[in-house]
Amino acid sequence: GESVGLHLPTLSVQEGDNSIINCAYSNSASDYFIWYKQESGKGPQFIIDIRSNMDKRQGQRVTVLLNKTVKHLSLQIAATQPGDSAVYFCAENGNSGYALNFGKGTSLLVTP
Amino acid sequence: NAGVTQTPKFQVLKTGQSMTLQCAQDMNHEYMSWYRQDPGMGLRLIHYSVGAGITDQGEVPNGYNVSRSTTEDFPLRLLSAAPSQTSVYFCASSYDRSNYGYTFGSGTRLTVV
Numbered sequence: 001g002e003s004v005g006l007h008l009p010t011l012s013v014q015e016g017d018n019s020i021i022n023c024a025y026s027n028s029a030s031d032y033f034i035w036y037k038q039e040s041g042k043g044p045q046f047i048i049d050i051r052s053n054m055d056k057r058q059g060q061r062v063t064v065l066l067n068k069t070v071k072h073l074s075l076q077i078a079a080t081q082p083g084d085s086a087v088y089f090c091a092e093n094g095n096s097g098y099a100l101n102f103g104k105g106t107s108l109l110v111t112p
Numbered sequence: 113n114a115g116v117t118q119t120p121k122f123q124v125l126k127t128g129q130s131m132t133l134q135c136a137q138d139m140n141h142e143y144m145s146w147y148r149q150d151p152g153m154g155l156r157l158i159h160y161s162v163g164a165g166i167t168d169q170g171e172v173p174n175g176y177n178v179s180r181s182t183t184e185d186f187p188l189r190l191l192s193a194a195p196s197q198t199s200v201y202f203c204a205s206s207y208d209r210s211n212y213g214y215t216f217g218s219g220t221r222l223t224v225v
Contacts, residue, residue, distance in 0.1 A: 032211050036216075042218055043116075043216035043218045044216045089154070093210035099157050099210060100209075103154060
């Protein structure tokens with residue numbers, strides 16, 4: 001069936017560097033994509049979303065890039081801080097509007 | 113604005129016991145859903161509701177019941193707890209099932225012994 005996958009299960013970056021977390025999706029019908037951040041012991045927190053009529057969207061220190069041609073989504077975090085350490089999930093709506101489909105997550109570790 | 117509130121935060125049950133996990137939202141969201149999160153499995157959809165009086169099954173519904181008598185509340189019932197139901201449970205709500213981001217509660221960590 002359709003699935004959302006992540007290229008890397010863990011990512012370690014130094015404080016101050018930029019982070020890039022990648023996500024591949026397989027359903028060409030997906031037209032809405034979201035990134036979530038989940039800190040230990042907490043629920044997922046909405047970071048940023050993008051619809052398929054856009055290829056880039058920026059928030060505060062975060063940018064989401066969408067490449068529909070290769071079905072790839074990425075989250076860029078500028079000047080990564082220790083507070084950015086968390087698991088990051090991508091989600092998309094490709095399964096006929098049934099519900100959002102969540103990936104398994106990438107763990108981001110920010111080292112001083 | 114409290115968002116999505118889940119209670120309890122922690123619970124230990126014995127095999128065979130039943131209980132209800134509570135979920136309430138104050139954002140007037142029509143869509144509400146329950147997920148379970150297990151290590152290495154990501155978030156799996158248990159049940160969802162697109163409005164008061166309407167519920168449907170998700171990916172892993174067995175052993176769970178839901179009802180939606182009001183827009184605000186969406187309780188999840190474990191009928192006869194099993195060790196396989198040990199997990200972290202998240203309730204989420206949204207304006208729409210698939211075209212808006214979900215707001216998640218802080219979770220209920222359930223252990224069945």
